[in-house]
Amino acid sequence: MKVVTETLGYQTTPETDVLNITDDVASVVERSGLACGLVLVFVPGSTASVTTIEFESGAVRDLKRAIERLAPKGPAYEHDRRWGDMNGYAHVRAALLGPSVTVPISDGKLMLGTWQQIVLCDFDNRSRRRQVLVQAVGE
Amino acid sequence: MKVVTETLGYQTTPETDVLNITDDVASVVERSGLACGLVLVFVPGSTASVTTIEFESGAVRDLKRAIERLAPKGPAYEHDRRWGDMNGYAHVRAALLGPSVTVPISDGKLMLGTWQQIVLCDFDNRSRRRQVLVQAVGE
Amino acid sequence: MKVVTETLGYQTTPETDVLNITDDVASVVERSGLACGLVLVFVPGSTASVTTIEFESGAVRDLKRAIERLAPKGPAYEHDRRWGDMNGYAHVRAALLGPSVTVPISDGKLMLGTWQQIVLCDFDNRSRRRQVLVQAVGE
Numbered sequence: 518m519k520v521v522t523e524t525l526g527y528q529t530t531p532e533t534d535v536l537n538i539t540d541d542v543a544s545v546v547e548r549s550g551l552a553c554g555l556v557l558v559f560v561p562g563s564t565a566s567v568t569t570i571e572f573e574s575g576a577v578r579d580l581k582r583a584i585e586r587l588a589p590k591g592p593a594y595e596h597d598r599r600w601g602d603m604n605g606y607a608h609v610r611a612a613l614l615g616p617s618v619t620v621p622i623s624d625g626k627l628m629l630g631t632w633q634q635i636v637l638c639d640f641d642n643r644s645r646r647r648q649v650l651v652q653a654v655g656e
Numbered sequence: 657m658k659v660v661t662e663t664l665g666y667q668t669t670p671e672t673d674v675l676n677i678t679d680d681v682a683s684v685v686e687r688s689g690l691a692c693g694l695v696l697v698f699v700p701g702s703t704a705s706v707t708t709i710e711f712e713s714g715a716v717r718d719l720k721r722a723i724e725r726l727a728p729k730g731p732a733y734e735h736d737r738r739w740g741d742m743n744g745y746a747h748v749r750a751a752l753l754g755p756s757v758t759v760p761i762s763d764g765k766l767m768l769g770t771w772q773q774i775v776l777c778d779f780d781n782r783s784r785r786r787q788v789l790v791q792a793v794g795e
Numbered sequence: 796m797k798v799v800t801e802t803l804g805y806q807t808t809p810e811t812d813v814l815n816i817t818d819d820v821a822s823v824v825e826r827s828g829l830a831c832g833l834v835l836v837f838v839p840g841s842t843a844s845v846t847t848i849e850f851e852s853g854a855v856r857d858l859k860r861a862i863e864r865l866a867p868k869g870p871a872y873e874h875d876r877r878w879g880d881m882n883g884y885a886h887v888r889a890a891l892l893g894p895s896v897t898v899p900i901s902d903g904k905l906m907l908g909t910w911q912q913i914v915l916c917d918f919d920n921r922s923r924r925r926q927v928l929v930q931a932v933g934e
Contacts, residue, residue, distance in 0.1 A: 518657035518796040520831045520933050522901055553659045555696050555791060557833050559899050561908035563849040570751040571702040575734035576744065583727050583748045588861050595853035605854065609861045612848040616911070617897055619756055621698050621791045623661055628789055630700035633755070650906055652833060652899045654793065654932065655659050657796040692798045694835050694930060709890040710841040714873035715883065722866050722887045758895055760837050760930045762800055767928055769839035772894070793932065794798050 518656045521549035525649045529565075529639035532590070533581045533610075537572040538649060539634040542620075543627050545651040552625050554655010559617040561648060564607035564641040566614035572634035584610055584640075607640035614638065622655055657795045660688035664788045668704075668778035671729070672720045672749075676711040677788060678773040681759075682766050684790040691764050693794015698756040700787060703746035703780040705753035711773035723749055723779075746779035753777065761794055796934045799827035803927045807843075807917035810868070811859050811888075815850040816927060817912040820898075821905050823929040830903050832933015837895040839926060842885035842919040844892035850912035862888055862918075885918035892916065900933055 523545045527536055538558070546556055558567050570576055587610065594605025618635060621628040629635070639645055662684045666675055677697070685695055697706050709715055726749065733744025757774060760767040768774070778784055801823045805814055816836070824834055836845050848854055865888065872883025896913060899906040907913070917923055 518659075518934075520796075520833075522831060522899060553661060555659075555793060557897055557899055559897070559906065561906055561911060563847065563854075563908055563911040568751050569702065569755050571735075571747055573735070573738070575736075575738040576702075576747045576751075578734045579727075579744050579748050580751050583752065587726070587752075587865070588857075595856045596849075596851070597853075599851070599853040605857050608849055608854040609857050612846050612854075612858050612914075613861065613865075613892065614752065615754065615893065615896065616847050618754065619696055619698070619758060619897060621661060621696055621789045623789075628698065628700055630702055633700060633702040636751075650899045650901075654833060656657075657798075692800060692930075694798075694932060707890050708841065708894050710874075710886055712874070712877070714875075714877040715841075715886045715890075717873045718866075718883050718887050719890050722891065726865070726891075753891065754893065757893065758835055758837070758897060760800060760835055760928045762928075767837065767839055769841055772839060772841040775890075795796075 520654050522652045527647045529645050529647055531643050534639045535577045536637045537634050538637050542635050542651050546622055546653055549653040551622055551653050551655040554622045555619055556622055556653045557617060557619050558635055559650045564604055564611050566611050566638045567618045568614055569618055569633050569635055571632040604642045610640045659793050661791045664790060666786045668784050668786055670782050673778045674716050675776045676773050677776050681774050681790050685761055685792055688792040690761055690792050690794040693761045694758055695761055695792045696756060696758050697774055698789045703743055703750050705750050705777045706757045707753055708757055708772050708774055710771040743781045749779045798932050800930045805925045807923050807925055809920050809922055812917045813855050814915045815912050816915050820913050820929050824900055824931055827931040829900055829931050829933040832900045833897055834900055834931045835895060835897050836913055837928045842882055842889050844889050844916045845896045846892055847896055847911050847913055849910040882920045888918045
């Protein structure tokens, strides 16, 4: 059993940028040499999330619209009144969706569905340089 | 330390079928012989999720209603306009709820609450044969 | 590789109490002596969740408001009609947000963002004594 951790870097655009990071995560798993185990994909920070979706532009736009209903952009956030960041909506979205996804590894491969991709969702209202931690645990 | 993986199979019905899979997950943990560690319960695919709830018909119906508000069934999805699948709502629901749950194992048992069950939620608009990966890591 | 499990205890107040439990989780990781791996923070029970957020009172109030929209408190829950608990909304909230968060450990430290804290959210309509399981896996 061993633990292998790598950090991936992404430049994001403002307001719910959804990036397909599946191939990068698969590469970490491949480099780890692990045959079976699990991989944790975690974004440090309080205005971004990681989840899975079929990564095609229609479904991604549908997701963005649902997230906008969940925590609409706007001036009615206490966080913004206190700190003036104007990204209160981004904090709420990130807390609701959560910072990570965990995927099983078998035969050295991510056990995702054919149409299921791992995505980084950046909700912040400005361009960010994001780090995503990919940690594989197994043997 | 070791990793034990099993695949469970379920036949689901269309439109937010919620199945209690707790006993099946507990059986995998028992067969694994692990005393302590964690178990990842993961559904491959982009129109299903795994979470926990008190599995009684009232709470399950309440959950379905909340999910319907979150991403209502309907014709207004870009995914449907592009691909004609008419399951755009299912993709959004799955991305919001996430594909997995992870539960600690102690003394060879799932550390769930008394009224807390592991459920597979299938949001798709047709009957599906689902596979759920159960992966226990521990010693 | 080893597994270290500890149970934390919290007294909560009714109706979406949000507690910052980051320091307690960090202490478990420190006591475990693990340099790298991951830590699963899991709440047994079907009316509470664990997630991450910037723990400042504005963002916490914003989160509570979004959760109230997601599953409003009220008499329209089937769970309440059947069991009279009047906490149907709490079951739905817990199922939507999920019972756990998993955080990577590196150099013996939680790899959280600077403004990202681990929070226990108790949605129940009465004061509860909650247990939170903290399980570190690594080496």
